[in-house]
Amino acid sequence: xxxxxxxxxxxxxxxxxxxxxxxxxMSLKLLEMGCIPGTPVKLNSKAPLGDPITIIVNDYTxxxxxxxxxxxxxx
Amino acid sequence: MAELIHPEEKIEIKTxxxxxxxxxxxxxxxxxxxxxxxxxLTGLNQKVGNFPGVTVDKKTGICHLNSHQKARIIDLPGxxxxxxxxxxxxxxxxxxxxxxxxxxxxxxxxTADASNLKRNLLLFTQLIDLQIPAxxxxxxxxxxxxxxxxxxxxxxxxDFGVPVIPVNARTGSGIAALKIVISQQLPVPNRTFYQIPAxxxxxxxxxxxxxxxxxxxxxxxxAHQYKNLTFLSETDKNFLSDLLEPYQFSSNSLQxxxxxNRYTLINELLLDSxxxxxxxxxxxxxxxxxxxxxxxxxGYLIFFGVLFMMFQAIFAWATYPxxxxxxxxxxxxxxxxxxxxxxxxxxLTEGVIAGLGGILIFIPxxxxxxxxxxxxxxxxxxxxxxxxxxxxxxxxxxNGKSIVPLxxxxxxxxxxVMAARNIDNWKDRMITIFVTPLMSCSARIPVYTVLIALxxxxxxxxxxxxxxxxxxxxxxxxxFTAAVLSAWVMKLILKARERxxxxxxxxxxxxxxxxxxxxxxxxxxxxxxxxxxxxIIAISIILWVLASYGPGNRMAQAEQTVxxxxxxxxxxxxxxxxxxxxxxxxxxxxGLFGRAIEPVIRPLGFDWKIGIALLTSFAAREVFVGTISxxxxxxxEENIKTIKEKLLSxxxxxxxxxxxxxxxxxLLIFYVFAMQCMSTLAxxxxxxxxxxxxxxxxxxxxxxAYVCSLIVYQxxx
Numbered sequence: 176x177x178x179x180x181x182x183x184x185x186x187x188x189x190x191x192x193x194x195x196x197x198x199x200x201m202s203l204k205l206l207e208m209g210c211i212p213g214t215p216v217k218l219n220s221k222a223p224l225g226d227p228i229t230i231i232v233n234d235y236t237x238x239x240x241x242x243x244x245x246x247x248x249x250x
Numbered sequence: 251m252a253e254l255i256h257p258e259e260k261i262e263i264k265t266x267x268x269x270x271x272x273x274x275x276x277x278x279x280x281x282x283x284x285x286x287x288x289x290x291l292t293g294l295n296q297k298v299g300n301f302p303g304v305t306v307d308k309k310t311g312i313c314h315l316n317s318h319q320k321a322r323i324i325d326l327p328g329x330x331x332x333x334x335x336x337x338x339x340x341x342x343x344x345x346x347x348x349x350x351x352x353x354x355x356x357x358x359x360x361t362a363d364a365s366n367l368k369r370n371l372l373l374f375t376q377l378i379d380l381q382i383p384a385x386x387x388x389x390x391x392x393x394x395x396x397x398x399x400x401x402x403x404x405x406x407x408x409d410f411g412v413p414v415i416p417v418n419a420r421t422g423s424g425i426a427a428l429k430i431v432i433s434q435q436l437p438v439p440n441r442t443f444y445q446i447p448a449x450x451x452x453x454x455x456x457x458x459x460x461x462x463x464x465x466x467x468x469x470x471x472x473a474h475q476y477k478n479l480t481f482l483s484e485t486d487k488n489f490l491s492d493l494l495e496p497y498q499f500s501s502n503s504l505q506x507x508x509x510x511n512r513y514t515l516i517n518e519l520l521l522d523s524x525x526x527x528x529x530x531x532x533x534x535x536x537x538x539x540x541x542x543x544x545x546x547x548x549g550y551l552i553f554f555g556v557l558f559m560m561f562q563a564i565f566a567w568a569t570y571p572x573x574x575x576x577x578x579x580x581x582x583x584x585x586x587x588x589x590x591x592x593x594x595x596x597x598l599t600e601g602v603i604a605g606l607g608g609i610l611i612f613i614p615x616x617x618x619x620x621x622x623x624x625x626x627x628x629x630x631x632x633x634x635x636x637x638x639x640x641x642x643x644x645x646x647x648x649n650g651k652s653i654v655p656l657x658x659x660x661x662x663x664x665x666x667v668m669a670a671r672n673i674d675n676w677k678d679r680m681i682t683i684f685v686t687p688l689m690s691c692s693a694r695i696p697v698y699t700v701l702i703a704l705x706x707x708x709x710x711x712x713x714x715x716x717x718x719x720x721x722x723x724x725x726x727x728x729x730f731t732a733a734v735l736s737a738w739v740m741k742l743i744l745k746a747r748e749r750x751x752x753x754x755x756x757x758x759x760x761x762x763x764x765x766x767x768x769x770x771x772x773x774x775x776x777x778x779x780x781x782x783x784x785x786i787i788a789i790s791i792i793l794w795v796l797a798s799y800g801p802g803n804r805m806a807q808a809e810q811t812v813x814x815x816x817x818x819x820x821x822x823x824x825x826x827x828x829x830x831x832x833x834x835x836x837x838x839x840x841g842l843f844g845r846a847i848e849p850v851i852r853p854l855g856f857d858w859k860i861g862i863a864l865l866t867s868f869a870a871r872e873v874f875v876g877t878i879s880x881x882x883x884x885x886x887e888e889n890i891k892t893i894k895e896k897l898l899s900x901x902x903x904x905x906x907x908x909x910x911x912x913x914x915x916x917l918l919i920f921y922v923f924a925m926q927c928m929s930t931l932a933x934x935x936x937x938x939x940x941x942x943x944x945x946x947x948x949x950x951x952x953x954x955a956y957v958c959s960l961i962v963y964q965x966x967x
Binding site: 200201204206208211212219220226227234236237238240 | 541544546650752
């Protein structure tokens with residue numbers, strides 16, 4: 176199985192489009208926060224120690240840990 | 251204990267008889283301006299209390315809609331949807347899904363951030379589907395306008411079928427219009443947004459019939475969340491689980507498709523009513539600021555600077571009002587004691603008023619600390635601190651948000667434990683509350699100073715490094731290490747009730763709203779004085795009785811002996827009263843207790859006199875120095891030099907100096923770890939709503955103190 180690119184793999188300033196979420200429990204929270212398949216997402220910044228990160232989705236900034244970002248797969 | 255009835259409430263009780271007061275629930279996303287709106291509507295008419303059956307306390311307030319109409323506003327925790335993810339958010343479903351509840355609202359006000367309408371409307375459409383009369387308060391229109399977002403109110407109102415009121419919760423504009431609208435009898439919304447899949451229509455029908463529910467969507471939520479609804483009986487829950495079985499009801503995937511479904515519909519609707527004309531500017535400004543404030547080097551330096559200022563404030567500025575309170579209490583006590591006498595008066599002055607003083611003296615520190623925290627929170631800076639610290643703290647079973655309570659603990663554990671409320675994950679919050687008292691608070695300083703002066707020589711290294719200062723810092727580090735290691739152990743033991751995640755909105759930087767800061771301070775101080783205060787006064791009274799009374803006529807005998815000795819030795823009245831208090835303390839129940847625990851504390855190098863000091867200083871560590879000076883009959887308890895000389899001249903049964911370095915260090919270590927602060931225990935009880943946590947803390951910390959003291963004394967003696 177080919178590994179899909181996730182938000183975790185983006186570089187700062189790079190954008191992508193959400194394809195799907197692969198963690199059933201976590202995905203509910205992410206969906207509510209607006210991480211809907213088809214929505215563009217941009218990696219905005221990283222914390223000084225590299226984790227957590229902030230992303231821009233639906234015109235607002237969301238912070239999340241790398242493990243959580245890895246569950247958001249990109250198209 | 252007597253309940254305090256607010257005058258407001260009395261009025262409320264009367265009006266309920268004649269005309270039921272409108273109950274309005276205030277709900278919205280975090281950062282949507284919900285608290286500001288609550289403050290605008292209710293002002294100082296707020297109170298914090300428990301919702302029946304729920305262990306999270308929430309705010310309610312009275313709002314004067316017009317000259318003859320009042321409404322009770324219920325402030326619900328900020329949430330992104332009606333499917334709660336944290337313990338705090340569960341309050342919402344318990345309230346909104348129980349039509350029999352006393353607080354079941356007649357109306358809901360949904361606050362929404364106009365500059366981020368899409369995400370805010372998810373919760374709104376869910377509420378509409380519950381068919382509760384609702385108003386949409388569109389907040390932050392000014393921000394939206396600056397971002398070039400144009401909203402067609404009329405279109406929005408038409409699409410959603412409820413009144414839409416633009417408000418500015420910061421300036422208060424639009425509040426009057428909102429009040430007029432909510433004073434009307436509003437109809438239930440005439441449309442729904444989500445179509446429950448047809449496969450489940452039979453199920454929904456049965457649930458509606460059984461519970462007599464008004465809407466399909468409410469029945470749908472019963473199916474999803476019946477395990478979390480505290481008002482359902484076991485029979486009800488069993489009924490539902492049996493009912494669900496043949497349907498292969500997969501809650502997670504159904505919720506996911508519902509959310510996607512709602513967002514799709516919201517996107518379509520907003521095409522009609524919202525136009526974006528230019529890229530947002532506010533976000534860009536925040537991002538630029540973040541490049542400095544969360545920078546690898548500058549970020550931590552600035553954070554360190556902010557902390558440094560906070561401690562300066564708590565240590566230095568708070569001293570003045572604290573001294574005033576202290577002097578005030580002493581003055582009141584002296585005034586009463588000079589005019590009246592008798593055991594009841596002693597109980598009043600030495601028990602109740604002294605206990606009250608012990609509570610009131612913390613007010614300046616609590617107020618200052620919460621002023622700082624509220625400002626950091628309001629501006630959006632706290633989210634950045636949490637963001638920067640999360641990775642480090644996670645290693646120890648804590649969370650980015652734990653940093654604030656831990657560092658505040660160096661000033662005083664009482665406000666620090668209260669600050670742990672900002673942590674929304676249950677496990678992380680409990681661990682933080684549990685370990686915070688291990689941080690060396692300012693009350694330990696007097697104990698440290700006396701004992702260090704006793705055994706550590708005043709030597710200098712490199713001309714400026716003071717050996718005593720190094721030992722003092724070592725004690726602080728010891729406390730911090732113990733806190734972090736304990737957290738790590740707790741992480742392994744404690745079972746998580748919820749999964750820990752860090753998905754958090756990053757708010758844009760804003761100016762703090764001073765009204766919110768002020769109300770936060772008042773609320774925290776009130777909570778501390780009334781809730782923790784009850785317990786502190788009770789324990790003060792018990793301690794006073796133990797120290798003032800003894801079994802049989804031992805106290806009278808002690809007094810006689812001292813009077814005789816006074817005559818023989820020609821003591822001055824001052825000396826006499828000094829010896830009297832020493833003898834009386836020895837004869838009291840507290841003295842007996844000291845003797846009784848002597849076998850237990852002997853391996854640590856302590857005798858019965860230290861035993862009494864340990865007992866009395868349980869109330870608060872500061873009491874240790876006072877008790878020691880009473881027991882060893884030191885006249886002036888302010889003077890550390892006198893205490894030091896007195897302690898140095900103390901001999902053991904073999905005529906050797908009693909306070910050897912081993913004994914002093916053993917005592918020091920004991921005070922680093924031991925949970926000797928009933929204010930902290932009281933506040934932990936208040937915050938966790940259970941005696942389990944303070945009792946565990948007491949046992950754990952006292953045990954740790956005992957074992958470490960034992961090791962130190964046995965090695966060095």
